[in-house]
Amino acid sequence: MTLDQLRIFVAVAEREHVTQAARALNLTQSATSAAVTALESRYATRLFDRIGRRIALTEAGRLFLVEARAVLARAAAAERVLADLADLKRGALSLAASQTVASYWLPQVVERYRSRYPGIAIAQSIGNTEYVARRVRDGLADLGFAEGDIDEPALIATPVAEDELVLVVPKRHPWARRAPRAPDEIAAGPWVLREPGSGTRAIFEAALPRLGLAPRELKVALEVPSNEAVRAAVEAGTGVTAISRLVVANALKAGTLVGVKLTLPRRHFFMLRHRERYATKAAQAMADLVGAGGQ
16 A cells, blocks of 8 residues: 555545535545545455445444554654754644634744744644544644643653633623632632643642532533633623733733633643654754753
8 A cells, every 4th residue: 555545535534524624635535435445445344334325334434444543643643753954944833722822822932933934834733632632642743732730650741831711701690890719609609611632621620629619519610622612601791711921911901701710820831752753853942942952
């Protein structure tokens, strides 16, 4: 099998749609179908079930997808090693970042990097902290940037910046006039929170015992998968939240949200890298830029 066949298979498997995969790869639909058929024929294994006009991975296809992704990740790593020989005049850097970091801290860092190394192509994916750790662990990102505790032995987490969680409420919420005092008052909220796996949520829940609460005691009105959705829901009056000051700075200034005096922890943004994978010159240059190059 060839790397091109693997790339085509992965594209089709991720979309479960031949036409969409062909469009993404800038190939014809017939060439895309032929590559998948060639794999199935050569190894006498059905990778997809054809169900009407749609396709779905078979169990064999799901197992093969894991291996195909791993091979492509290793091939990409080999290409990056060779690109290093160009002394940062060309090459690629793959980053993964959590939402808070990607939206409010990393853009300025990336722009500084691009001004120093304009020949390095940067690809960035965004998810929650668990997603970022997984991307770096699996070799799909050279470096990750996230907040929160990262429990992944394969990774090195180096602090690169600080952030602060703040409690914010709609301007008509009772806490806008008087901060909550008793644990049961805090628990009543109601709360709007990020999804499980979010660094923001993990750090907030870790701070609750100091307020006399367990996470399960919170009255959670809504869970959403983005900071912007949390902020919008709180502005609309759905509930209260604990969130990065970076996310709500403009809303606090405009008066659409009100900050409440409640002691919440400061936290670090971390740079993640794999303990054993080869660190490219492009990745090392980014580590140096954020002050983590010697860690």
